[in-house]
Amino acid sequence: MSNADIIIGEVLGTALLILLGAGVCAAVTLKKSKAQNAGWLAIAFGWGFAVLTAAYVAAGVSGAHLNPAVTLGLAIQGGTEWADVPLYIASEMVGAMLGAFLAWVTYYGQFKVHMADLANQPGAVEGPDDAKAGPVLGIFSTGPEIRKSVQNLLTEIIGTFALVIAILTQGLNGEGNGLGTLGVLITALVVVSIGLSLGGPTGYAINPARDLGPRIVHALLPLKGKGRSDWGYAWIPVVGPLVGAAVAGGLYNIALA
Template sequence: MLVLLGCGVVANVALARSKGFNGGFLMVNFGWGLAVFVGVIVAYASGAHINPAVTLGLVASGATEFGNAALGTTVPVDVLTVLTYIGAQLPGAVLGAVVVWLAYKRHFDAEPEAASKLTVFSTGPAIRSYGWNLVTEIVGTFVLVFVVIGFGRNGDASGLAALGALPVALLVIGIGASLGGPTGYAINPARDLGPRIAHFILPIKGKGSSDWSYSWVPVAGPVIGGLLAGWASHWLLPILG
């Protein structure tokens, strides 16, 4: 659901024959925020782990269980649990991107620009500078995960579902509006890598390159940012709280 609605709003804005064409970056921000809202709602049983950066950040913060305590679906945090959660997030992102392509198939066929087709699936920098692009993704993801952990400290810290979906959705909109300009704000390794894989394997007419030379940035940046946020929460959240 996250990638289906998130990449879907980008398709609506980026593909020239779509009714939402040229809706603007703020429309994309709101669309991704609402995609997160829906993703958190439907993933309640797992604790709404829809982002590997959040999963890793919670581990770094010292979380001892994932899941939804109210439903009795919590599991202890260990290497197998983390790998299972992340292992489910990536193929889910690939599948969501494939469904977006099916929904907009005729529009992809009619779109003349390969870059517009790629932007539906994956992020890309406004100014390509791998080091600074990495910094942007680290900062954006740090904000996401740090605030998510802060939400959890004010309630049940077992996962995102315990927070309520709306605060997280508003957080994602805010990050996009404030920090999304340089890179398109992946802030989620699965969100970028999964759809990029879908772009690579799908028979999209005139699709061009999948830009693999940039693909490591929206994976490494969110992972680093998530881990830093988790570690920083040990020291900063008690002070700020």
């Protein structure tokens, strides 16, 4: 697998993942969206289908990691060369930021209406306020329902462990460096399951690029009244998934290889 394959597959695949994933969050959240208030089921299945679409596109090119935690787990398991890890992660971050930007472009009109309506409500404050998270940050990145760092970190570790151990134990292609055709479908269903079963406490980032890339885009976008990007929480959906993936990769080597 060449460096160009990794870059093209991971940038394109991760961009599609975030475009469709952030897209369903925008659809459920924003005013003047036909899917507003569709609920958690729509989000969980929307993210699952996003994984399905993105992984099918990238599987034959880069192995469809689409997630630094998956890349780390595969490197520990031995299916990915450690020398390729930085390129995978950098490509995933670029793709995640591109996908978040495209989701904003897609819903540009809805963002304007939504933010204008919030600004017109009694007591509204223009620009960043004192809240830890702005009113549309959840479209771009995750946040906890109960802000307890240890619990939030453990939730992300457990959710990512479930994802990565499922990937390591099935669906690897013949070279052992990513998802094969059947593995793409199974992994998408695993993501739906994690969303429905474990996603409630933190919004189940289970992917450092999925959270950090769009959070950076949120911080940079010219959205009046968007509020803060909650950088105090941002380390949890990065560290938690990496720890969960490392545990999954280590357990695979010790007990399942």
